[in-house]
Every structure is written in structure tokens, then in C-alpha cells.
Amino acid sequence: MKGLVINETLKAWHGRRIGLAMIMMSILILFIFIVAIAIDQSFGLLLTTEEFVTIGSVLHIFIMLYSFVLVTGAISGEASTGTIKQLLIKPVSRHRILLSKWLTNLVISFLLYCFVLALLFAFGLFFPHVVPLSSTFFYLVETALYTTPSLIFYVALATLLAVITKNTAVTIVLTILPYFFADLFVLLAAEYDWASWIVFAHIDVFNNYNPVSLAPPPFPSMWASIGFLLIHIALMLAIAHIIYKRQDVL
Amino acid sequence: MKPLVVKQLSRTFKGRKVINDLSFSLDRGLIYGFLGPNGSGKTMTIRLIVSLIKMDRGEIFIEGKDLNKNREEALQHIGAIVEDPDLYTYLSGRQNLEHFARMSQKPIREERIEEVIDLVELTSRIDDKVKTYSLGMKQRLGIAVSILHEPSVLILDEPTNGLDPNGMKELRYYLRRLAKQDGVTLLVSSHQLREVEVLCDRAIVIKNGQAVDEFDLRSSATESTYTVYVTASPEAEAHAQLAQFGNVEKNESQFVIYNQSYEQIPTIVEALVQQNVRLYEIRCEQGLEERYFSLLEQERDER
Ligand SMILES: Nc1ncnc2c1ncn2[C@@H]1O[C@H](COP(=O)(O)OP(=O)(O)OP(=O)(O)O)[C@@H](O)[C@H]1O
Ligand SMILES: [Mg+2]
Numbered sequence: 001m002k003g004l005v006i007n008e009t010l011k012a013w014h015g016r017r018i019g020l021a022m023i024m025m026s027i028l029i030l031f032i033f034i035v036a037i038a039i040d041q042s043f044g045l046l047l048t049t050e051e052f053v054t055i056g057s058v059l060h061i062f063i064m065l066y067s068f069v070l071v072t073g074a075i076s077g078e079a080s081t082g083t084i085k086q087l088l089i090k091p092v093s094r095h096r097i098l099l100s101k102w103l104t105n106l107v108i109s110f111l112l113y114c115f116v117l118a119l120l121f122a123f124g125l126f127f128p129h130v131v132p133l134s135s136t137f138f139y140l141v142e143t144a145l146y147t148t149p150s151l152i153f154y155v156a157l158a159t160l161l162a163v164i165t166k167n168t169a170v171t172i173v174l175t176i177l178p179y180f181f182a183d184l185f186v187l188l189a190a191e192y193d194w195a196s197w198i199v200f201a202h203i204d205v206f207n208n209y210n211p212v213s214l215a216p217p218p219f220p221s222m223w224a225s226i227g228f229l230l231i232h233i234a235l236m237l238a239i240a241h242i243i244y245k246r247q248d249v250l
Numbered sequence: 251m252k253p254l255v256v257k258q259l260s261r262t263f264k265g266r267k268v269i270n271d272l273s274f275s276l277d278r279g280l281i282y283g284f285l286g287p288n289g290s291g292k293t294m295t296i297r298l299i300v301s302l303i304k305m306d307r308g309e310i311f312i313e314g315k316d317l318n319k320n321r322e323e324a325l326q327h328i329g330a331i332v333e334d335p336d337l338y339t340y341l342s343g344r345q346n347l348e349h350f351a352r353m354s355q356k357p358i359r360e361e362r363i364e365e366v367i368d369l370v371e372l373t374s375r376i377d378d379k380v381k382t383y384s385l386g387m388k389q390r391l392g393i394a395v396s397i398l399h400e401p402s403v404l405i406l407d408e409p410t411n412g413l414d415p416n417g418m419k420e421l422r423y424y425l426r427r428l429a430k431q432d433g434v435t436l437l438v439s440s441h442q443l444r445e446v447e448v449l450c451d452r453a454i455v456i457k458n459g460q461a462v463d464e465f466d467l468r469s470s471a472t473e474s475t476y477t478v479y480v481t482a483s484p485e486a487e488a489h490a491q492l493a494q495f496g497n498v499e500k501n502e503s504q505f506v507i508y509n510q511s512y513e514q515i516p517t518i519v520e521a522l523v524q525q526n527v528r529l530y531e532i533r534c535e536q537g538l539e540e541r542y543f544s545l546l547e548q549e550r551d552e553r
Contacts, residue, residue, distance in 0.1 A: 003352030010349065015340045082336030086395060089300040090353040091326040248303040
């Protein structure tokens with residue numbers, strides 16, 4: 001399994017250009033930083049570290065999108081280039097191969113998210129702070145942890161779709177659709193009592209269970225909500241594994 | 251124990267029997283040609299043997315291990331290139347080899363990687379990205395990947411595709427060496443009958459997913475039969491002379507007579523010359539092409 005994880009990391013790094021993605025993220029953060037400085041200068045607003053970090057955390061959208069690219073590249077990308085054939089005729093079970101693919105790319109996505117948050121924090125230090133830096137840091141760690149369930153959910157969804165469609169573009173589009181439109185759907189369904197049983201209502205764990213948030217959470221307990229998400233994740237991954245195991249590779 | 255046994259293999263695709271009750275087995279250390287017209291099911295058979303697709307019915311044993319029951323144990327003895335040698339073009343040749351080395355059951359040492367690089371003569375380009383390789387170099391790297399774990403059965407699907415004459419000659423040389431020195435059993439699908447004739451010890455012919463025939467290509471000169479092609483004039487006289495040796499066919503300006511023994515050839519020449527027939531060309535071929543076509547003819551007649 002260790003060898004498989006090394007392989008997937010190597011292919012993600014060289015094939016999906018993680019280095020380039022990191023540079024792009026850094027440029028985006030730099031851009032936000034420059035805009036923030038410009039606003040500071042021209043309006044005399046004094047932006048704080050914690051405000052800068054909060055603004056910058058919109059970048060998690062890019063991490064999500066990039067995680068779709070990583071997962072689908074590893075699964076359907078190898079199917080379309082044909083390299084999957086040589087991979088699947090080696091004496092390793094298909095379960096392990098699929099597991100190594102989504103797990104490695106999930107961990108890479110999470111680490112990239114941590115990298116972005118760390119960089120945001122570093123740039124934020126140029127601004128004055130009101131709250132102690134340690135609590136801003138803690139806030140970032142918390143953000144990373146709260147985002148994990150939704151990251152895993154979307155990685156599982158992308159895995160399932162990549163296995164079924166074997167097509168990179170289709171998978172990315174189908175995964176992005178719920179990412180952008182699920183909130184709207186949940187909002188429209190909100191008046192019915194089954195709305196809290198829509199899995200997408202549970203994805204944004206952070207805002208759902210934030211004491212200051214306006215809307216009532218879908219479930220009374222955050223852990224029940226996370227459990228509900230995990231059931232869906234497990235189901236999607238189980239289906240993906242079963243299909244992958246049986247699929248004909250032509 | 252036979253290195254590869256295929257028993258009553260069947261597979262239906264979209265309601266059509268693509269592989270239909272196919273059985274054959276390979277003897278150790280021999281090179282088998284795998285022949286058949288386009289769409290006869292050669293690639294499908296190979297996909298079934300390496301478990302890329304599932305069989306509907308049948309059994310496959312690789313080194314005695316049942317593919318349906320002990321997939322990983324069976325697969326560790328096999329190496330294959332199915333259709334194209336698809337490799338990671340964004341990695342270097344060496345990174346590709348290391349990648350597949352990490353997937354082997356028994357550990358593969360650095361020296362083994364160097365050894366296969368030497369064998370396929372890619373030493374000077376091995377650290378370049380595969381996307382900069384020529385087709386022949388990709389083929390060679392593909393072979394290096396498939397023999398890395400020292401399989402005892404090696405299956406190659408049209409390996410000479412895109413190779414230049416020199417590349418083909420070298421490939422033939424490595425494959426022979428694998429078979430003779432290391433006792434590897436090879437199954438090589440190809441459309442190049444001439445290639446098969448010079449490379450292989452035996453040939454398996456399939457048609458419509460069924461094995462039609464299997465025969466030896468190394469029987470000694472005296473036993474096997476030849477097809478003789480003659481260009482001569484005047485044609486009427488030549489035809490008359492040749493007719494005593496068997497059924498004569500006229501093929502453009504050439505006469506063709508099948509199933510002649512090696513000893514018969516000088517007699518044919520003598521007969522023509524004695525009747526003052528002017529002989530422009532005489533060429534003899536040792537049967538694969540003829541045998542292959544006559545097999546497919548028979549099949550066509552039966553349809
Ligand atoms: N993806 C597919 N789906 C359905 N049928 C297929 C598919 N690929 C191939 N076939 C069918 O399976 C049969 C066997 O094809 P196969 O590719 O094994 O032939 P082949 O002997 O390798 O031919 P070639 O010499 O052209 O490579 C053909 O009739 C073909 O139409
Ligand atoms: Mg083929």
C-alpha cells in the first residue's frame with residue numbers, strides 16, 4: 001500500500017502539476033494581499049490580521065475544484081490515456097488501487113488547503129491585529145477541520161462519478177453542479193420538513209453549527225449531522241469500489 | 251506444469267459471442283504467434299487472460315494458479331502489453347519503471363531496473379520524459395515494464411507496430427533471448443505473418459473467437475511443405491509442365507503450386523528447363539502464409 005501511495009503522489013505531482021497549482025494559489029493570495037493594502041491606503045481602513053484571513057478563506061473554493069481535478073485525473077484520466085491497463089494487470093487488487101487513488105488525493109487536497117491557510121496567516125501578519133494571533137491561528141485550524149467533512153464528501157462524489165463515467169470533463173462538471181447549486185436547492189426545499197434529510201444541507205458543517213449563524217441547523221446535534229454525511233460518504237465509496245472491481249477495462 | 255492454460259473461455263459483448271469456447275495451452279520456453287483477422291478476438295483474449303475483463307465462462311490457469319480464484323497470485327507470473335504500450339508520458343522512463351516496480355509482489359532491486367534498461371537499450375534516454383520518446387522507444391520501454399518483475403509468461407499484442415526494420419530485428423532478438431535463456435513463454439499477436447514465421451516456434455490461429463488451428467513452425471525442412479511460385483514463359487508450356495506436380499494456380503503472371511516437398515523443388519526446375527521454358531523467377535515459401543489463408547478460406551466456405 002505504501003508503494004501505491006508513493007505512486008499516486010508522484011503522478012499527482014508530475015501529472016496534475018501540484019507545484020503549479022501551489023504557485024497559482026500563492027499568486028492569488030498575493031493578489032488579495034495587494035488589493036487589501038490598496039484599500040487600506042486609499043480609504044484609510046485599517047484591515048486586521050483576522051479580517052484578512054477571513055476574506056482570504058474564500059480560496060477554499062479553488063481547493064475544492066482542484067481536488068476534483070486531482071481525483072478525477074487519477075481515476076478517469078488514467079482510463080482515457082490507457083495507463084490504467086498496465087496498472088490493473090499488476091498483482092494488486094483493484095480495491096487497493098482505487099483506495100490508494102482517492103485516499104492519496106484526498107490527503108493531498110487537505111494538505112494544499114493547510115498550505116493556503118498557512119500562507120494566508122503569514123500574509124495576515126503584515127496587518128495589525130486586535131484579537132490575539134493565537135486565536136486567529138486557532139480559528140484557521142478550526143476552519144480546516146470543519147471543511148474536512150465537505151472535502152471528503154466531494155472527493156467521494158468525484159470518485160464515484162469518475163469510476164462510472166470514466167470521463168474527466170463530465171466528472172468535473174457533474175461534481176461542480178451540486179457544489180454550486182445544492183445550496184439553492186436546499187433553500188428552495190427549506191419549507192418542507194424533509195429538507196433536513198437532504199445530504200447537501202449538511203455539508204457546510206461550519207456555518208450550520210456556528211452559534212452566530214441565522215438559520216437553524218438541519219439536525220439538533222453537529223455529530224449527528226457529520227454522521228449523516230459519513231453514511232453518504234461510505235455509501236458512495238462502497239458503490240465506487242464495487243463498480244471498479246467489476247468493471248471491464250477495454 | 252503448463253505456464254498458461256485457457257479452458258473453454260467465453261465472453262459475450264452486447265449480445266455477440268466475442269470469445270466462444272476458446273481453449274489452448276502454452277508449453278514452457280516457446281514463442282507462440284497469435285494470429286487471426288481483424289476483430290477475431292485476439293485482443294479480447296489477451297484482456298481476459300490478464301483479467302482486464304471478466305469471463306462469462308471458462309477457466310484460466312497461470313503457472314497453475316486459477317485466475318478466478320487467486321487473481322493476484324496468478325498475475326504475478328504474467329507480463330503483458332495490451333494494444334498500445336501506454337505509459338505515463340509526463341514521467342521519465344526510469345520513473346515509469348520505478349512506478350511499476352513498486353507494484354510488484356516480490357521486491358525489485360535497483361540492479362534489476364538497470365538490467366532491463368540495458369536490455370532494451372534505453373540507457374542514454376531513460377531520464378528523459380516519455381513524451382519525448384519515439385514510438386519505437388515507447389514500445390521498448392513498454393517491454394521493459396512488462397518484464398521487470400521477471401514474469402514466466404509474456405503476452406505482447408502487436409509489439410512490432412510502428413517499429414522500423416532494425417527495431418523489429420532487435421525486438422526479435424530480445425524476445426528470443428527471453429525464451430531461450432530465461433525460459434519465458436511468449437504469446438505474441440501479430441498481423442505480420444513473416445514476422446511470426448521468423449520469431450515464433452508455434453502458431454495459434456483464431457477466428458470469430460474460436461481457435462481454428464495450432465501448428466508448429468519449426469518442423470524440419472524435409473517434413474514441411476512448401477509453396478512454389480514460378481514466373482516463366484511461354485506460359486502454356488510452363489503450365490503444362492507444372493501441372494504434373496499438383497494443382498497449379500495462376501496468380502497475375504505467376505504460377506503457384508502448393509504442398510511441394512523440399513526435395514521436389516530441383517525436380518520442378520529441371521522439368522521446366524528441359525522443356526526449354528524460360529525461367530525468370532522461382533521462389534519457395536514454407537507454408538505459414540498459405541496455411542493461414544487456406545484456414546481462413548475454409549472458414550469462409552463454411553459460412
Ligand atoms: N469496446 C468494445 N465493445 C464491444 N465489442 C468490442 C469492443 N472492442 C472490440 N469489440 C469486438 O470484439 C471483437 C474482437 O475484437 P478484438 O479487438 O479482440 O479483435 P482483434 O483480434 O484484436 O483484432 P485486431 O487484429 O484488429 O486487433 C470484435 O468483433 C470487436 O468488434
Ligand atoms: Mg487487437
